[in-house]
Amino acid sequence: MQGSIRIRMMMLMAAFVVVCGWSAISNAAPPAPPSGITVKDAPNDAGTGLIVEWQLSPDDRKDADPRVVVRYEIDRLARPLKPENETPIKESKFAKVGEVNFQLAKYLDQNANRQHEYLYRVRAVSVDGESSTAVESTVAVQPELQYFDMRRAWYLVLLVVVGGAVVYFIQVVKSGKDLKIRKIAGLEAVEEAVGRATEMGRSCLFIPGILDINDIQTVAGITVMSRVAGLVAEYNASLEIPTCRSLVMTTSRETVAAAYLSAGRPDAYREDDIYYLTDEQFGYVAAVTGNMVRKKPAACFYMGAFFAESLLLAETGNAIGAIQVAGTAMPSQLPFFVAACDYTLIGEEFFAASAYLSHEPHQLGSLKGQDIGKFIGGILIIAGCLLATVVAVMTDPPSGLESLVTFIRENILGEKGFMP
Amino acid sequence: MKRTIPLIIASVTGFVLVGTFFIPYTRDWGDEVLEWFNILAAIAFILGGGNLMKLSLQKISYKRPGWGYAAVTIIAFIATLVIGLGKFGVAPVKEYPTYSLAGPYDEQGSGFWWIFEYVYYPLAATMFSLLAFFIASAAFRAFRAKNVEATILLSTAFIVLLGRTYAGVFLTSWLPDDNVLRLDNMTEWIMNNMNTAGMRAITIGIALGIMSTSLKVLLGVDRSYIGTDDG
Incomplete structure (x- = not known):
């Protein structure tokens, strides 16, 4: 009799543990939503990219342990642009287009189309898979076509200078100069x-x-x-x-x-x-x-x-x-x-x-053009090294000098320059 | 005329593709052109294969020196072609179980795969492994301390070689980790500073050379690659 009571008690306790566990899982609170969503056109592309940015969820703290937010999911709603004198446009539904990890507040959508405008919404997702309420963009954005990739402007400068020098010296030699x-x-x-x-x-x-x-x-x-x-x-x-x-x-x-x-x-x-x-x-x-x-x-x-x-x-x-x-x-x-x-x-x-x-004299002219390229390269290397050294050595370098080094590093040499 | 039209095609195509590098909308055109080129190269392969057969058969026919190798070439060529095209040993795929030739020609276990795996790979690996011996003989000649420059080269090579082996690292392991005289640190310094500087100088020269050569070809200044206008 006592054994049977003990067994029943144990079963009750087991049931209690299971129910408590289940309720703990099902009652896991969704994380706080991200905020301040903005959408803008991605630069230097053929009108296929939009950049979505937001502010991190308050629950997505850098030092959070255990981590509450594990990722952000990005949904997109595409609306075909209404052509003139046509019936009202059909709206599609929001559909997931991508996700990024915690502590990231930027997403590049590279599958946009210039014939559409887009709305985005972002949700924070917890470790339990619970989604926060979505923060939604209010203004539909259309991707824009850029006719020139500005990141490659420095390539073009060099190409024109060195190429121009090659052509110039070919012409000089053709005119009879040794x-x-x-x-x-x-x-x-x-x-x-x-x-x-x-x-x-x-x-x-x-x-x-x-x-x-x-x-x-x-x-x-x-x-x-x-x-x-x-x-x-x-x-x-x-x-x-x-x-x-x-x-x-x-x-x-x-x-x-x-x-x-x-x-x-x-x-x-x-x-x-x-x-x-x-x-x-x-x-x-x-x-x-x-x-x-x-x-x-x-x-x-x-x-x-x-x-x-x-x-x-x-x-x-x-x-x-x-x-x-x-x-x-x-x-x-x-x-x-x-x-x-x-x-x-x-x-x-x-x-x-x-x-x-x-x-052939006119072919030899091209070699002289190459030398101009080497000369420019040499001057740039020496100037860059000197500037960087001066800025590194000076305790309080002039802001103009510092900006110049930053410009060379980031625009001529960096992501916007020769190393995109 | 025979030279002018190819020159115009090369020039227009070249300048258009240079332009696509700067215009986002046309960025994929280069890939498209590369596909055209691949089609052209695949067709030209028939020309190459035909030429190989013709010359090998001539060699055998006239018993020229090395005609035995030509015979081996022809046998290997025909055998691989027949086994590959005939899909010998290829198992039918699930979707088409009654068609024995439906599987890919190079799937594991097929005749073509067998030739590649057990004939071609070992032969290619044998050729590649000869490199080790050739490096040793070339290094022996290059590192002879005949003059000051060669001695500097020999010393630098000695440090780098030692610094990249366990024995080399072990030899100076009694020095503190950040000591510049440790062989591994010296090797790293040589590779990161002297070697990188030299390589970058060569690379800049190469880039300028490529630009100049391309311009000469595109502008038609250098037409030697398509012969002369005499033809």
Whole structure:
């Protein structure tokens, strides 16, 4: 009898605990709502973005433990803009478009449409999933199309200045003025390398990188190829060009054929010496290095974009005793070429190669334009370093100076400048 | 004319795409053009594959040096093409259980997947692993202390190499954590200051070079990539 009472008591207590727990869950109070919602157009876009901002819920405290608010949910109501003389617009319902974590009071809606205007509402959501009442925007906002991305204004400034300098110097040289261009050892060596291959009765090998023709380095490589092919035709040597892309093969054939024609030796041009191997990086390397070991070209040119295969190619060339000239704009591959090749064109030298080898005055003018770009870059670097140092060292720097450094950091270099 | 029309196409396309970088409304045009390019490249691939076959067959036919490799190339090319296009070993998908060819050609367990996994990958990995030996031989030549510059290079490389290994860190671990003479701290300083400064200088030069080359190509000043007007 006593046992039965004990069991009943325990069941009652268990029921009491369950009921209390349930009521605690169901009675969890919703958090306080956020306030002060504002909606504005997102700048520098094609009329697809709106920025929603609000003030955090009073329950969303930075140091709250346990946390009451865990996220904010954003709902949107889209209203098609009423065209003139048409029946009243149909209103859609509020639908959830996104959410952000606690302590965040901003949401960027990137799926807006210029043909609609939008209302937003924001709710704070507690850890139990309880939503606060929503704070709703009162004015419908329409996204606006911006015709120019102001964040990229500094790019445009630099582009116009340097591009203008390039065009200006091309025109200056065209008008008959002489320019002094320093000697680039790697490019002086191109003729020497082709001459050596001719003397030895062996071929020249040209690798235009492993990227496709839409890469500027491949284009630069092919312009150098044109000059090398001209020299090869002049010296009556032979040139082999294995390519990693079909389009590079067809472009190279056109370029080399034109170079042979310009050199007055179209009969010496052999289409089959320019051939496609494979798109696969290491398959290409295996085929090229195998050919190098078997045919032992006397001169190897590597001009274009290279990755891990750079050293495999250059070391094989070194092992067979070829004179090697490389040029690339891949900074990570430059040390490998420097270690394994006789001459390396570093970055801008590679891009200058075509103009340098052409000896055409108007092309050399473009190099002078590049120098103006370097000069401006140098001045900006020195001025920026000096200003930043002065502001850092001075205990109470003039506010104008401080603003200037902030402007450079945030507008020229920062999110609104070169690093958007 | 043969050169002028491509030049006009390249020039107009290039300048329009430069403009799209600054105009938000046209920002996606570059991606669209890239898709066109991919279609073009895919069609050109047939040209490349055809050329590879032609030259390999010629090599075998005339028994030129290395014709055996050409034979291996042709066998591998045809076998992969047939197995891939024929979807050998491909299981039917749930939606179409009666169509044995409905599954993707490269799904796990298919013939094409097998070739890729057990033939191509090991071969590519073998080529890649050769890099370790080539780095050693190139480093041996580059780091010979022939003159002052080479000696500085050797010393710097020695510090950075040691600073990036456990043994190197262990050697100077008795020094305080923030001591500049610790090998790991010296390595970090060299990489963050000297190396970064050098790389940035090269990068600025590259950026200017790209700008100048692009302008030359777009303005038609340098036409060597499409030959000359003689043609």
